[in-house]
Amino acid sequence: DVxxxxxxxxxxxxxxxxxxxxxxxDMDHENMFWYRQDPGxxxxxxxxxxxxxxxxxxxxxxGYSVSREKKERFSLIxxxxxxxxxxMYLCASSFGPQETQYFGPGTRLLVL
Amino acid sequence: xxEVEQDPGPFNVPEGATVAFNCTYSNSASQSFFWYRQDCRxxxxLLMSVYSSGNEDGRFTAQLNRASQYISLLIRDSKLSDxxxxxxxxxxxxxxxxxxxxxxxxxxVVIP
Numbered sequence: 001d002v003x004x005x006x007x008x009x010x011x012x013x014x015x016x017x018x019x020x021x022x023x024x025x026d027m028d029h030e031n032m033f034w035y036r037q038d039p040g041x042x043x044x045x046x047x048x049x050x051x052x053x054x055x056x057x058x059x060x061x062x063g064y065s066v067s068r069e070k071k072e073r074f075s076l077i078x079x080x081x082x083x084x085x086x087x088m089y090l091c092a093s094s095f096g097p098q099e100t101q102y103f104g105p106g107t108r109l110l111v112l
Numbered sequence: 113x114x115e116v117e118q119d120p121g122p123f124n125v126p127e128g129a130t131v132a133f134n135c136t137y138s139n140s141a142s143q144s145f146f147w148y149r150q151d152c153r154x155x156x157x158l159l160m161s162v163y164s165s166g167n168e169d170g171r172f173t174a175q176l177n178r179a180s181q182y183i184s185l186l187i188r189d190s191k192l193s194d195x196x197x198x199x200x201x202x203x204x205x206x207x208x209x210x211x212x213x214x215x216x217x218x219x220x221v222v223i224p
Contacts, residue, residue, distance in 0.1 A: 033211075042216035043156070043199075056209060090155055097210045098144045098203040103155035 003027070004104035006091055012110045019078040021107050023091030031094045032074035033101065034058075034066060036087040043090065049074055050097065081111045115139060115204045115213035122219040125190045132186040133218045135200030145183050147174055148199040150217065156199055159185075190222045 007022035025032065033048040035058075045058030047066040055066050063085060067075045074093075078085055088108050092101040118135045125131040137145075145162035160167060162174040162183050173186045183202075187194055200215035 040216075043214040045211070048211065059206075098212060100146065100158050100161070101212060103157070106155050 004091060004093055004102050006089075006104040006107050008107050009105060010108050010110075012112065013078075013081050014112050015082060017078075017081050017111075019081050019109065019111075021076040021078075021089055021091075021109070023074045023076070023093075023104055024072055025074075025093040025102070026072065027093065027095075027102070028071065029093035029095055029102075030071075031097050031099075032068065033092040033094075034064075034074065034076045035090045035092065036060070036085075037090055037106075038087050046076065048097075081109075083111050085109065086111045116200055116202050116215035118200050118215040118218050120216055120219060122221050124221050124223055125187075125194075127190055127192060127222055127224055129190050130186065130188050131190060131220060132184060133198070134182045134184045135202075135215050135218075136180075136182045137200075137202040137213075138181070139202070139204050139213075140178075140181060141205070142203045144203040144212075145174075145176055146201040146212075147172075147183075147185050148201055148214075150197045150199055152196075156214075159198065185218075187220070190220075192222050192224060195220060195222045 004025045034046045035043045049068040065077045091104040094101045147159040148156040149159040150156040166175040171188045175184045197217035199217045204213040
């Protein structure tokens, strides 16, 4: 079974703090994705990566950056957290960009 | 026009009844189609892929209508455990990148 893990299930941070969200997959997938999910807005793509050290902006990249130093790990960074970044963050991975995506359990981030 | 559109519902369904809902997509070149299920406060999980000839998995049937650009999901003999949000997923090309586009979901509530 594909397993995608995320470093934290719940996180509380203060405005202005730097926040790291880690995602690890164990299926040797080339593609990894970061989404945020908010009520009424659905899943929105923040960043994705097709290969190690490669990244592409999604639909809402502002205020975020990512890092993919190893194939199995994709990190999402909030350089200076703001209250409007309070959300559920979901990581996913897949073999190909149009193939089934497998999601991690999500991180609920609260920025105070 | 949004890439994927779904009626959010909720669809209140008596236990044992049949419920069906559609999802429309805008890109006529889309090749891959999926239904995902998301339980409350959980991550999305693949329910089934949707093939051109349609496919069935137990009480769930998915159909694709390319001419009218929609996919459908039908749930027969609804169980309380079917209560969830069902996300329609379609391939899309955004700024030259192939990726998946997620609908906001159809919320199904099965009532005893």
